[in-house]
Amino acid sequence: MTNNHKQHLETFENPQLDIDYTIRMTIPEFTCLCPLTGQPDFAELSIEYVPDKLCVELKALKLYVTSFRDKGAFHEAITNEILSDIASLLKPRFIRITADFNVRGGIYTQVIAEHRHPDWHSQPPVVLPNSL
Numbered sequence: 001m002t003n004n005h006k007q008h009l010e011t012f013e014n015p016q017l018d019i020d021y022t023i024r025m026t027i028p029e030f031t032c033l034c035p036l037t038g039q040p041d042f043a044e045l046s047i048e049y050v051p052d053k054l055c056v057e058l059k060a061l062k063l064y065v066t067s068f069r070d071k072g073a074f075h076e077a078i079t080n081e082i083l084s085d086i087a088s089l090l091k092p093r094f095i096r097i098t099a100d101f102n103v104r105g106g107i108y109t110q111v112i113a114e115h116r117h118p119d120w121h122s123q124p125p126v127v128l129p130n131s132l
Contacts, residue, residue: 010060
């Protein structure tokens with residue numbers, strides 16, 4: 001690991017080891033710095049994961065995310081760093097990080113990074129009949 005952000009993350013045991021379920025979290029006020037200008041970058045982070053043995057504790061996740069406030073990094077690098085930190089700690093069955101960065105220079109940037117445990121396969125989606 002190339003930084004000390006991971007020390008802020010804490011976990012707890014998955015209460016439902018025998019089933020696949022998805023945990024979704026939205027962090028609407030993520031900030032970091034542009035590595036070229038030092039200006040703040042604002043994003044909404046979405047974290048979705050199917051836990052294996054561990055889940056991330058929310059207050060610790062909040063502290064971890066706010067630790068990026070003074071870090072300069074490109075959107076792609078910071079999204080993949082967060083994915084790597086959380087995936088290496090939790091070792092989830094599946095995790096996806098989506099970072100929707102606010103406009104800069106007339107361009108919106110969305111970075112999506114995923115990790116899947118090699119032995120895990122998602123269930124096919126359930127299609128329900130139309131109502132009425």
